[in-house]
Structure formats: C-alpha cells, structure tokens
Amino acid sequence: MKTPHRQQAGVAVVTALLLTTLAITIVASLFWQQQVQVRSIENQRLQLQKKWVLRGALDWARLILREDGRGRKVDHLKEAWATNLAETRLDEYVENGRADSESSEASLSGQISDAQSRFNLNNLATDGVMNPKAIIAFQRLLGNLRLDTSLAAAAAEAIASSQTKKTTASSNPATTTGAASNPTVTTGTASNPSQTSSDSVPAVQFLRFTQIDDLLSVAGFNADMLTKLRDFVVVLPRTTTLNVNTASAEVLSACIATLSMSDAAAIVASRDRAEFLDLSDFKQRFPDKLANLADGEASVFTEFFIVSGKIRLGRSFLNFNSLIERNDAVTKIIWIREL
Missing domain, CATH: 1.10.150 (DNA polymerase; domain 1)
Structure with missing residues (x-):
C-alpha cells in the first residue's frame, strides 16, 4: 500500500509534466505567431519594393520615349525604345536586407512595343457611330487570322453602344413650331401621365471598352480567340x-x-x-x-506605346503592362495593369 508521501510525489511529477507540456506548447505557439508575423512583414516589404521597381521601370521607359520624341517624327523598330531589355539584375539595396557579400536576387526584364502597330478597336466607332471602313478592315484581320469575320460587326456594335453619343439640337424650326401649334397633341400627351412615365425609360449605357478582354462580352468571342488576337489588336483611348x-x-x-x-x-x-x-x-x-x-x-509616327515587363524579387514575381501616351516630348501614363 502506497503511503501518502509517495502519492503526493506522484501527483507532483504528473503536474510538473503537464506544466512542462503546457509551457512548450505556449512557446511553440509564440514562435509560430512570430514566424507568421515576420513572413507577413517580409511579404509587405517585397510588395512595396516591387512597386518602387515598377515605378522606376516606367520612369525609365518614359525617359527613353521622351528623348526619342525630341528627334525626327519617325518611329521604327531600329530605335532605342524597340530594344528588348533582357533579365537584368538590380542593385542589392533594391531587393532586401542582405549582407553585402550575398548576391542580389532582384531582376527586371521587359520591352516597349508600338501600340499603333496593332488594329485599334476604338476605330470601329466614334461617338456611338460605327465606322464601316474600319469594320471591313477588322473583318479582313479576322480573316487573316482564320477567325470568324462576321464578329467584326458585332464588336463594332458593342463598342458603339459603350460610347457617349453626341446630342445635336433640331435643325428644323418648322417642326418645333408645328408641334407647339397643335394643342390636341399637347393635351393628349399630358392627359396620360402614367404613359409618359413608362415610356421615358433611360437608355442603358454600357461600360467603355478599355482592354481586349472586353471582347468577351460580345457573343461569339472566346478566350482562345483573344489569345490569337492579342498581338494584333489593341484598345486605345481614341481613334488612331x-x-x-x-x-x-x-x-x-x-x-x-x-x-x-x-x-x-x-x-x-x-x-x-x-x-x-x-x-x-x-x-x-x-x-x-x-x-x-x-x-x-497611315503614318510613320506613334503616340501610344505599351510597356510590358517582369520584376523578380526573391521568391516574388510581378508581371505588368502599361500604356504610355507621348505628345512631342511629353509622356503620360494612361494605365498600369498587374498580371
């Protein structure tokens, strides 16, 4: 039979083991939370650094285009802007807090392409009015790529419906006078307010086309077709x-x-x-x-350029596209898209 002293000793041992297990669990949990927080801070730092690299890359591209715009008004594929940038390592201070003896893992690659070397979808319509000549051109392009040529008219109609239509005042004063001098017509319209309110339904205004993927809203286009079109079609802010x-x-x-x-x-x-x-x-x-x-x-000069590239920062990547407008020696970023 165990004595009370031995029973107390056994309880003390079990209690000590439980406390030790609890302490180890708490410490492990703290270490895990600390590791998660460190990784989160590291990811935030990488994201911020990628943003700064992206900003520097676009400023560099704008500088190249700005200097090119100071010369003669001819753009071709042998100019400096048309030279692709192979994967290039960046200075170590751009990447992360590594020692000076360790190699940098930050790199940048990209290219500048002429946006006006492609068919501009916004040429299909202007101020809500379709352009028959541009529709025929888009039909020929679809035919050259072995795609359904009948989709050109559908795309033009969708683009026209997304544009703001110009409103013009009536150019026939006799029509206005005649309407005002007919009290029967005026009285008939005013005597049925319910009919007036139901007939005045506002027209639906679709979102403007801003990228090639917007063609997916047009019946008949699919992702495979857009893959074939990407190198030949662009959506620019205005006709070009x-x-x-x-x-x-x-x-x-x-x-x-x-x-x-x-x-x-x-x-x-x-x-x-x-x-x-x-x-x-x-x-x-x-x-x-x-x-x-x-x-x-046609022309030999370009105002819109697409800058595309890839930023690698340690284990993190960022692919991007940007549209830049150049007016003489002034450049402006129209949009930036991260892929």
Missing part, C-alpha cells in the same frame, strides 16, 4: 492611325484594302532594309499598290 514602320503583315493587309498578305510581307521586308521616312516615301516604294492611299489612313 496605323504606323506602317511597325505594323505586322497581317495588320497591314487588313487596314490597307489594296494590299494582299504577300504585298504586306514585301513591305515588311522593305522596311527592314530601310524604314519609311514619311507617307510619301511609303507610297513611292509601292506606287502600284498605294497610289490611292489617303494621308489619314
């Missing part, structure tokens, strides 16, 4: 002209009705040897194909 120094053969043959795909390929080969200095130079090199080309149908 095509830069023949940077456009692909598919877009050239679509936007210039007199060009076949083989003609457009010949134009691309010609500009690779020497860029087009102006629209007259462009027409003189291919007089049999471009004799009827109007001045406003």
